[in-house]
Amino acid sequence: MEAVLTFSSYPCRSLPSIYATRFSPKLYHRKPSKFLRNPSCRPPFASISVDALRMPSSKPSFLDRKDPDILHFVKYHGLGNDFILVDNRDSLEPRVTPEQAMKICNRNFGVGADGVIFAMPGLNGTDYSMRIFNSDGSEPEMCGNGVRCIARFIAELESIEGTQRFKIHTGAGLIVPEIQDDGKVKVDMGQPILLAADVPTKLPANHTGAVVNTELFVDGVGWNVTCVSMGNPHCVTFNTKQVEAFQVDEIKLEEVGPKFEHHEMFPSRTNTEFVQVFSRSHLKMRVWERGAGATLACGTGACAVVVAAVLEGHAERICTVDLPGGPLEIEWREEDNHVYMTGPAEKVFYGSVPL
Numbered sequence: 001m002e003a004v005l006t007f008s009s010y011p012c013r014s015l016p017s018i019y020a021t022r023f024s025p026k027l028y029h030r031k032p033s034k035f036l037r038n039p040s041c042r043p044p045f046a047s048i049s050v051d052a053l054r055m056p057s058s059k060p061s062f063l064d065r066k067d068p069d070i071l072h073f074v075k076y077h078g079l080g081n082d083f084i085l086v087d088n089r090d091s092l093e094p095r096v097t098p099e100q101a102m103k104i105c106n107r108n109f110g111v112g113a114d115g116v117i118f119a120m121p122g123l124n125g126t127d128y129s130m131r132i133f134n135s136d137g138s139e140p141e142m143c144g145n146g147v148r149c150i151a152r153f154i155a156e157l158e159s160i161e162g163t164q165r166f167k168i169h170t171g172a173g174l175i176v177p178e179i180q181d182d183g184k185v186k187v188d189m190g191q192p193i194l195l196a197a198d199v200p201t202k203l204p205a206n207h208t209g210a211v212v213n214t215e216l217f218v219d220g221v222g223w224n225v226t227c228v229s230m231g232n233p234h235c236v237t238f239n240t241k242q243v244e245a246f247q248v249d250e251i252k253l254e255e256v257g258p259k260f261e262h263h264e265m266f267p268s269r270t271n272t273e274f275v276q277v278f279s280r281s282h283l284k285m286r287v288w289e290r291g292a293g294a295t296l297a298c299g300t301g302a303c304a305v306v307v308a309a310v311l312e313g314h315a316e317r318i319c320t321v322d323l324p325g326g327p328l329e330i331e332w333r334e335e336d337n338h339v340y341m342t343g344p345a346e347k348v349f350y351g352s353v354p355l
């Protein structure tokens with residue numbers, strides 16, 4: 001639900017509604033858009049009505065406008081992992097630069113988000129491509145919560161209702177989200193990558209080439225870690241040499257997270273998940289994300305956690321993973337070695353920002 005501000009009684013046929021947000025009304029108080037500045041477009045007696053708590057019945061027409069100085073977007077979140085979604089279907093060139101993405105993601109001086117995601121034309125026989133900039137402007141290969149959001153975003157752009165499956169090209173290869181009857185999105189996240197050099201990590205590998213339950217010194221503490229890539233790198237830890245099982249709420253994420261992220265053992269930096277085991281099918285995690293810091297959820301992270309939990313013998317292949325923003329259902333399927341993630345993706349508001 002959101003507040004919608006509608007300018008009515010304009011004679012211009014193409015006049016769009018203007019959607020205002022509960023969260024960032026200041027965005028709409030900048031330079032008036034061209035049609036408002038053009039007197040020939042203005043009726044003598046324009047009326048303004050505020051129609052609160054109404055969802056637009058269809059895609060807002062302002063998403064169709066192509067003004068190079070204004071970015072129209074839709075904000076989505078997956079369990080509080082929030083993104084600015086951009087309709088980039090006409091080009092493989094992202095509409096904003098990494099520097100602009102940083103500004104837009106800033107929670108004080110911009111819209112506020114963990115990243116900016118672009119829905120682009122498909123490549124290699126896929127329906128669409130997805131690219132993403134983290135809030136620090138870096139570009140990750142994949143984003144699990146983001147791929148659920150982009151599925152819902154594309155469905156909205158293409159006015160598709162009901163169940164729908166898309167083939168999405170990402171930096172991690174083909175990813176297949178499927179919108180289910182209940183609105184949740186189930187994603188085939190592909191196979192986990194375990195070979196140390198491919199994660200990548202310089203930590204010593206075991207006889208299979210994987211880094212499983214290996215000691216990593218961070219901040220003077222020996223953490224037992226397992227390294228998994230879901231296209232993007234993850235370092236998963238369930239315990240230290242001193243602490244047999246974490247109470248994850250006690251982990252000082254802001255202190256220790258950046259030290260994992262920039263550790264010399266991770267040449268491409270890393271996402272890090274701290275995990276508490278409730279049972280063999282129920283885990284709880286907190287995450288420090290590469291390029292975004294502490295977030296409320298990380299889809300690729302939850303997948304990596306279940307893979308690591310199975311490899312370390314803590315859990316079975318089907319688990320509920322509790323994140324600060326809510327639960328994800330994860331399955332690491334034995335038959336095809338693929339990881340499947342199921343969870344929500346919710347639209348928050350429509351907006352525009354000057355570039």
Ligand SMILES: N[C@@H](CCC[C@H](N)C(=O)O)C(=O)O
Pocket residue numbers: 081134139140141142143144145146232233271289290291292295297298299300301
């Ligand atoms: N939150 C995302 C992961 C986003 C990318 C990550 N910060 C990275 O740099 O790898 C998810 O839901 O997977």
